[in-house]
Amino acid sequence: MTTFLKIRDLWKSFGQFVALRDISLDVIEGEFLCFLGPSGCGKTTLLRAIAGLDIQTAGTIHQAGKDVSNLPPAERDFGIVFQSYALFPNLTISENISFGLENAGKNKAEVKKRVDELLQLIGLPEQRDKYPAQLSGGQQQRIALARAIATSPGLLLLDEPLSALDAKVRVHLRHEMTELQRKLKVTTVMVTHDQEEALSMADRIVVMNHGVIEQVGTPTEIYTDPVSLFVADFIGEMNQVPAEVTKEGEVRVGNRTLLCRTGDFAPGSKVIAALRPEDVIPHDKDVRLPGTPDVIETLQNTFDVVIKEMEFLGSFWRTSVSDEEAEGLDLTADFSINAVRRLSLAVGEKI
Ligand code: ATP
Numbered sequence: 001m002t003t004f005l006k007i008r009d010l011w012k013s014f015g016q017f018v019a020l021r022d023i024s025l026d027v028i029e030g031e032f033l034c035f036l037g038p039s040g041c042g043k044t045t046l047l048r049a050i051a052g053l054d055i056q057t058a059g060t061i062h063q064a065g066k067d068v069s070n071l072p073p074a075e076r077d078f079g080i081v082f083q084s085y086a087l088f089p090n091l092t093i094s095e096n097i098s099f100g101l102e103n104a105g106k107n108k109a110e111v112k113k114r115v116d117e118l119l120q121l122i123g124l125p126e127q128r129d130k131y132p133a134q135l136s137g138g139q140q141q142r143i144a145l146a147r148a149i150a151t152s153p154g155l156l157l158l159d160e161p162l163s164a165l166d167a168k169v170r171v172h173l174r175h176e177m178t179e180l181q182r183k184l185k186v187t188t189v190m191v192t193h194d195q196e197e198a199l200s201m202a203d204r205i206v207v208m209n210h211g212v213i214e215q216v217g218t219p220t221e222i223y224t225d226p227v228s229l230f231v232a233d234f235i236g237e238m239n240q241v242p243a244e245v246t247k248e249g250e251v252r253v254g255n256r257t258l259l260c261r262t263g264d265f266a267p268g269s270k271v272i273a274a275l276r277p278e279d280v281i282p283h284d285k286d287v288r289l290p291g292t293p294d295v296i297e298t299l300q301n302t303f304d305v306v307i308k309e310m311e312f313l314g315s316f317w318r319t320s321v322s323d324e325e326a327e328g329l330d331l332t333a334d335f336s337i338n339a340v341r342r343l344s345l346a347v348g349e350k351i
Contacts, residue, residue, distance in 0.1 A: 001028045001029070002028065002029040003026045003027070003028060003029070004027050004028060004029040004030075004063065004064060004154070004155070004187045005025075005026070005027035005050065005061070005062070005063055005155065005187065005189075006026055006027075006060075006061070006062040006063075007023055007024060007025045007026075007027075007046075007050070007059070007060075007061050008024050008059055008060045008061075008062075009022055009023075009024060009058065009059040009060070010022070010023040010024070010046075010049060010056050010058070010059030010060070010061070011023075011056060011057045011058040011059055012042075012045050012046075012049060012054065012056050012057050012211075013057045018211055019042045019045045019211050020042045020045055020046055020049070020056070020211045021210075021211045021212050022059075022212070023046060023059070023211075023212070023213060025206065025213065025216065027187060027189060028187075028203075028204075029187055030185045030186070030187055031187060031188070031203040031204060032178065032181050032182075032188045032190070032201060032202050032203045032204075033187075033188065033189050033190070033202060033203065033204050033205075033206060034189075034190050034191075034192055034197070034198040034201065034202035034204075034205045034206065035047065035189065035190070035191045035192070035206050035208055036192055036193065036195060036198040036202075036205050036206065036207050036208070036234075036235075037193065037207055037208035037209055037214075037234070038193065038209065038234065039193060041208040041209050041210060041211065042208055042210075042211040043191040043192075043193070043208055044159060044160075044191055046191075046208070047157055047159055047189060047191050049061065050078075050155075050157065050189065051073055051076065051078055051080060051157055052068065052071055052072055052073040052075075052076050053073055055070065056069070063076065063077065063154070063155065064077070064154055076155075077153050077154045077155060078153050078154070078155040078156065078157050079100075079147075079148030079149050079150070079151070079153040079155075079156050079157070080148055080156075080157040080158070080159065081141070081144045081145055081148045081156075081157070081158050081159070081161045082144070082159050082160075082161070083159060083160040083161065083163050083164050084164060086144065087132040087140055087143060087144060087147070088132070089131065089132055089133060090131075091131075091132075092128065092129050092130065092131055093119075093124070093127050093128050093129070093130055093131075093132070093135070093143055094115045094119070094128040094129065096132065096143055096147055097115050097118055097119070097143065097146050097147050097150055098111045098112075098114075098115050098150070099147065099150075100147065100150050100151050101114055101115070101150050101151060104151050114150060115128070115150075118146040118149070118150060119146065121146065121180065122142040122143070122145060122146045122176075122180070123142070123176075124139060124142060124143070127139065127143075136169070137164060137165050137166075137169065138165055138169040138172070138173055141161060141162070141164075141165065141173060142173070142176070144161070145161070145177065145180070149184065149186065152186075153186070154186070154187065155186070155187050155188075155189070156181070156186045156187070156188040156189070157188075157189050157190075158177075158188065158189070158190035158191065159190075159191045160191055160192055160193070161177070161190065162174065162177075162192075162194075162197060163192070163193075163194065170197075174197060174200055174201055177201065178200075178201050190202070195234065195235050195236065198219070199219040199222075199223065199235070200219075202219060203218065204216060204217060204218055204219075205217065205218070205219055205222050207222060207230075207231050207234065207235070209230050209234075214227065214228055214230055214231050215227045215228065215231045222235055223235055223236060226274075229272060229274070232274045236276065237276065237277050237332060237334075238274050238275070238276060238277075239274065239275040239276070239277065239280075239331045239332055240272045240273075240274055241253055241272065241273045241274075241275065241329060241331070242270070242271075242272060242273075243258070243260070243270075243271050243272070243273040244268065244269065244270055244271065245262050245265045245266065245267050245268065245269045245271055246267060247267050248262055248267075249261065249262055250262070251271065251273050253273065253327075253329050254323075254325065254327035254329060255325065255327075256303060256323065256325065256329060258273065258301045259300050259301055260273050260301075275331065277318065277331070277332045277333050277334040278316075278334045280321070280331055280332075280333035280334070280335075281339075282333070282335050282339050282340075282343055282345060282351050283343070283351065303323045303325070303329070304323065304325070304350055304351070305321040305322055305323045305329075305331075305350070305351060306321065306322050306324065306348065306349070306350050307319060307320070307321055307345060307346065307347050307348065307349050307350075307351065308320040308321060308322050308330075308347065309347060310340075310345070310346070310347055315337070316334045316335060316336055316337065317334070317335045317336075317337065317340050317345070318332060318333075318334055319332070319333045319334070319335050319345070320332060320333075321333050321351075
């Protein structure tokens with residue numbers, strides 16, 4: 001794996017305010033990387049520093065082995081797509097796409113060939129003579145993407161490219177953009193605050209908070225092995241249960257003992273135990289679940305609980321359960337429609 005973008009000890013301040021603190025990061029050639037984090041965490045600032053739209057206060061950026069830390073945007077090799085499509089309203093679609101190609105000194109025939117190719121690639125060959133205002137938001141964003149990759153830049157930067165679109169179009173375009181990225185193998189960095197977008201599109205995710213990187217990992221690593229409570233809580237739903245480590249691999253909650261990964265925490269440590277709602281599995285006392293290793297392991301933490309609330313969310317039931325013996329063991333549990341039907345789960349039932 002070749003490092004394409006090497007960011008080292010990067011700081012960015014706006015006056016007294018420190019927006020990025022000591023960021024070091026390698027972006028691998030050809031990967032799709034997402035910067036994910038809450039509003040104001042510094043994602044856009046980091047993307048703009050990579051583009052040279054803002055110059056960092058300290059630190060360095062190398063792209064394809066070349067020190068670009070102090071180069072203006074025009075001397076860096078990237079294409080960029082913003083949230084607002086930022087197409088030229090008075091130019092046709094093909095003129096919008098060919099803009100950068102003409103600036104790069106391509107002749108007429110080359111430009112026409114490349115524009116045709118790109119319109120084909122984004123699936124809009126019939127729209128070439130229209131103006132941006134005549135297209136839908138999703139179509140305009142595809143044109144913006146075609147314009148960004150027209151000159152085959154080494155790096156594609158995407159700043160919340162889907163967030164202005166409505167939900168259906170967004171999901172559809174997610175798919176198209178990842179497919180296109182994999183086809184072109186262009187190293188891509190996308191900013192998003194939408195965890196689902198990051199999980200579904202990225203090869204790796206950089207989770208940021210308050211100007212620092214909390215964790216870098218594949219979507220499954222970030223989801224199943226969050227390194228901090230912040231990451232655990234920011235991605236997906238997470239139960240947080242105050243607990244005390246009793247020995248390695250075991251915690252106490254109230255007067256209950258649970259098997260739990262305890263990492264580096266010593267016995268006696270007061271901790272927060274974290275548990276995903278979908279990892280709470282319902283069963284009644286008489287029913288044995290099929291004996292897969294996973295299920296046996298899960299069944300080791302078995303308690304009697306009362307169902308307090310149930311909310312139907314379409315593909316599953318979000319449920320609150322409470323263990324009255326163990327103070328503090330109130331959990332959110334996501335139960336499948338099948339499980340709810342099979343066990344006749346209802347509010348007030350004991351399981
Ligand atoms: P969002 O998802 O809301 O766009 P973000 O993670 O992209 O958030 P940034 O835009 O990178 O956040 O901003 C990080 C912090 O730096 C914010 O607190 C913001 O107010 C501040 N900031 C960004 N640009 C400037 C600027 N030009 N001058 C002063 N402060 C700025």
